[in-house]
Amino acid sequence: ILMFASCQRHSTPKAYGYFRIAIPDTAYADCALEGYPYTFLLSKNAEIKAREFPGEVYWIDIVYPELNATIHCSYKPVRNNLRDLARDSQEFLFSHSRVATAIPAQEFANPSEKVYGVCYDLQGNTASPIQFILTDSTRHFFRGSVYCNAIPNQDSLAPIYDYIREDVRVLIESMKWQ
Numbered sequence: 001i002l003m004f005a006s007c008q009r010h011s012t013p014k015a016y017g018y019f020r021i022a023i024p025d026t027a028y029a030d031c032a033l034e035g036y037p038y039t040f041l042l043s044k045n046a047e048i049k050a051r052e053f054p055g056e057v058y059w060i061d062i063v064y065p066e067l068n069a070t071i072h073c074s075y076k077p078v079r080n081n082l083r084d085l086a087r088d089s090q091e092f093l094f095s096h097s098r099v100a101t102a103i104p105a106q107e108f109a110n111p112s113e114k115v116y117g118v119c120y121d122l123q124g125n126t127a128s129p130i131q132f133i134l135t136d137s138t139r140h141f142f143r144g145s146v147y148c149n150a151i152p153n154q155d156s157l158a159p160i161y162d163y164i165r166e167d168v169r170v171l172i173e174s175m176k177w178q
Contacts, residue, residue, distance in 0.1 A: 021159045024066060028170055033060070038075065038142060041174035043167045046071075062171075067160045068149045071168070076141045085141045089133050092145075093120055099152075100124045108134075108172050115175045117142075119168060125152040129161050130168055140177050144168065 024045045031042035036058050042048065045066060051059040051073075058075040076085055097103065101124035108117045117134035130146040146164050148157050 021067075023159055023163050026163075026166070028174075036060075036075075037077075037140060037178045039176050039178060040171045042171070046167065062144075064160075064164065067163065069146065069160055069164060070149070071144050071146050071164070071171075073142065073144045075143075078135065078137070078139050078141050082135065082137060082141065085135075086133070089131075089143055093122075093131055096122055096126045096128060099126045110173065110175070113176050115172075115177070117172055117175075119172060121165070123154070125154050127152050129154070129157075130165055132168060132172060134172060134175055136177055142175070144171070 028041040062071040114136040119132040128145040134142040
């Protein structure tokens with residue numbers, strides 16, 4: 001009896017893991033937003049949905065249904081209030097600083113299209129790890145924030161953020177004011 005009892009297999013706990021996230025191939029097309037004051041290249045894996053917010057127009061969500069992620073985009077006309085718009089964006093950005101371990105910034109400039117901006121790559125388990133601001137300094141102010149519909153976990157969501165980070169770069173570099 002002792003021999004049979006001693007030959008049982010002992011189970012060992014498995015390491016904690018994450019589901020594999022399949023990242024789709026990317027192709028870009030011009031997003032034609034009729035009547036909107038801007039246009040840019042958009043991934044064919046994303047959809048644009050108009051976002052309604054009281055008193056605001058030209059706000060959109062760029063939705064990635066397969067990745068369960070969204071880029072919330074807002075637009076404001078500049079009316080001698082660029083400093084206020086920039087300050088509001090900075091306050092929103094730095095509200096994530098309690099959780100972020102670092103907030104590196106990358107500046108963008110496309111003088112031929114009069115598009116200037118900054119993209120922030122928030123590191124750590126932040127709710128919005130990628131945020132950006134685009135403006136021409138005189139008439140247009142465009143802001144975007146990336147969100148995943150999941151609990152913020154930098155390790156498990158890294159493939160999604162890497163994919164969307166490239167889409168944001170293409171959006172910024174292709175932005176044109178109408």
